[in-house]
Amino acid sequence: MLTNPYRQTTFLLSASDISHFPEDSGLEVAFVGKSNVGKSSVINTITNQTGLARTSKTPGRTQQINYFTVEAQVRLVDLPGYGFAQVPANIRKQWDIVINDYFNYRRSLAGLILIIDIRRNISQEDLNMVRWCQARNIPVHLLINKADKLPFGQQKQALLRFEQEIIGFSVTMQLFSAYTKTGLDSVLQTLNGWLYSPQKPGPG
Template identity: 35%
Template sequence: MIIKESSYAISAVREDQYPTDNLPEIALSGRSNVGKSSLINTLLNRKNLARTSAQPGKTQTLNFYLVNQDFYLVDVPGYGYAKVSQKKREQFGMMIQDYLETRANLQGLIILVDARHEPTKNDVAMYNYALYLNIPILVVCTKIDKVKKNQQNQVLAILKRKFDLNHNNVEVLTFSSVQKLHVQEVWQWIEQNL
């Protein structure tokens, strides 16, 4: 995909704040600090459009990024960050659930997992939830550049053990924002689901 323009459009915490232009949306979900902002910036070829932070738990709203005036990438708050209060986590959970279950514009979900670690219970729960919603899913194993070459096949083997990947609407890619690995493949998946 050729990116002619991209911009931060709006942050929302409930349905009446979502964009109203009826454009298709692709959501990105994953635990805090998994690399959602880095993925967005890499895809859009921008340095700091989506704010990256060394401090997990920074994204606390649904952040909509408008691409080519054609569709939105939607950054969903990260899950599983212990320093966020239980009440706040429940609020995030409701916000994410409301968005994923009610948003007619949602065309697919990119679930990011950290290639350096086994998928967490929260990762597995989010994946199973997305299967239940019956939307196209792309599982992206981020930070693959930080995994030794001889251990990279192991990442996918572990993923297959944790996730039931035998579904027609599920694809898996490794990704590195440093090496720009599989950027085109992520775009191909997005384009075919828009």
């Protein structure tokens, strides 16, 4: 087992717009993906806590940007999910604004964990996230979540399929399950690389 500095993570704040974001210093990793792929569950598994990030069977539950503090100058960020059709237009517009502001202005963003459901395809919105990060030299790690929903052989097939779907982009990827903790060491290694041995000046 790798050491897991994220176990000590605590909730910092929820922000519905850029004026409420915490100070843009140190380093943070953002978790993004379509609504209901398990972003909040993944954060709970990584931090080894059950109720840190709020999860729900109802898509669109996380409507604000939720910030968590690992330690001074190191944060995890739960972004609201995209691509949920039932969300009213005015709320979707607010999401667009807050997500755009986040990606356009957040200098402490050290890496993006892009979460997808193993049973789905990569969406245009997912690819937009990847393109945005590549243009800004921000590394992307694709977390293929809910692996427990498929038998082992089909998990491997899905991994190959995603490699094809994302061809031409330089992203790393892995299988994961927030339920069974499959792939936990792998994602911890990625986070540690971004937050605790970064290329650019580190926290503190």
